[in-house]
Amino acid sequence: SQQGEEDPQALSIQEGENATMNCSYKTSINNLQWYRQNSGRGLVHLILIRSNEREKHSGRLRVTLDTSKKSSSLLITASRAADTASYFCATRWQGAQKLVFGQGTRLTINP
Amino acid sequence: NAGVTQTPKFRVLKTGQSMTLLCAQDMNHEYMYWYRQDPGMGLRLIHYSVGEGTTAKGEVPDGYNVSRLKKQNFLLGLESAAPSQTSVYFCASSYHSSQGSDTQYFGPGTRLTVL
Numbered sequence: 001s002q003q004g005e006e007d008p009q010a011l012s013i014q015e016g017e018n019a020t021m022n023c024s025y026k027t028s029i030n031n032l033q034w035y036r037q038n039s040g041r042g043l044v045h046l047i048l049i050r051s052n053e054r055e056k057h058s059g060r061l062r063v064t065l066d067t068s069k070k071s072s073s074l075l076i077t078a079s080r081a082a083d084t085a086s087y088f089c090a091t092r093w094q095g096a097q098k099l100v101f102g103q104g105t106r107l108t109i110n111p
Numbered sequence: 112n113a114g115v116t117q118t119p120k121f122r123v124l125k126t127g128q129s130m131t132l133l134c135a136q137d138m139n140h141e142y143m144y145w146y147r148q149d150p151g152m153g154l155r156l157i158h159y160s161v162g163e164g165t166t167a168k169g170e171v172p173d174g175y176n177v178s179r180l181k182k183q184n185f186l187l188g189l190e191s192a193a194p195s196q197t198s199v200y201f202c203a204s205s206y207h208s209s210q211g212s213d214t215q216y217f218g219p220g221t222r223l224t225v226l
Contacts, residue, residue, distance in 0.1 A: 031213070033214065033215075035215075040220075041219060041220070042115075042201055042203075042217035042218050042219050042220055043154070043201070043203075043215075043217045044217070045214045045215065045216070048213075048214060088153055088154070090215075092213060097142070097159070097161055097167075098144065098156055098159055098169065099156075099213070099215060100156075101146075101153040101154040101155075102153050103151070103152055103153040104153055
């Protein structure tokens with residue numbers, strides 16, 4: 001079964017607004033990663049947060065991790081039309097050699 | 112660097128035909144992966160490899176075989192294609208996870224249709 005579950009499944013906002021996506025998972029993890037997928041393309045890594053970290057920033061991206069709630073959030077600030085894409089969280093279980101991806105959040109930025 | 116490349120980009124098969132998808136990476140990564148992506152679903156791991164000459168089953172391995180004869184190449188084979196294997200297939204690679212960075216780098220995908 002899927003380890004990561006994103007919420008919402010789809011999000012539509014106006015350009016310039018902030019977008020927040022959430023990811024929940026079931027078991028203890030080593031790290032959690034967020035990826036972006038533009039239509040018809042492969043996934044691109046955005047950011048990785050380890051289990052002993054609570055928050056990370058990368059440009060307009062802010063990721064938080066709450067291991068007690070087994071959840072993570074991805075915040076994109078000052079959204080742009082180019083941010084329109086699907087966003088996936090992926091978790092690495094402790095001791096595992098692979099990632100498990102969620103079903104993704106489809107983000108649409110309206111001009 | 113080309114990163115991760117996949118061949119072919121598109122393919123149409125008839126039920127029962129066989130084919131091989133090729134993935135190549137030029138980043139000297141130890142780990143390589145094959146995923147399939149279906150509408151409304153995330154990526155599901157088919158098979159993966161933690162090094163040259165090794166392979167392991169993922170979440171949905173049935174109907175597929177893989178080989179990793181060279182470190183830079185990872186082949187995915189469909190022995191007898193079925194309509195349920197219509198999907199977009201992605202290859203990815205990463206460094207050894209114990210090095211602390213297991214970011215996966217993805218290829219552009221192969222869109223396969225089985226009639």
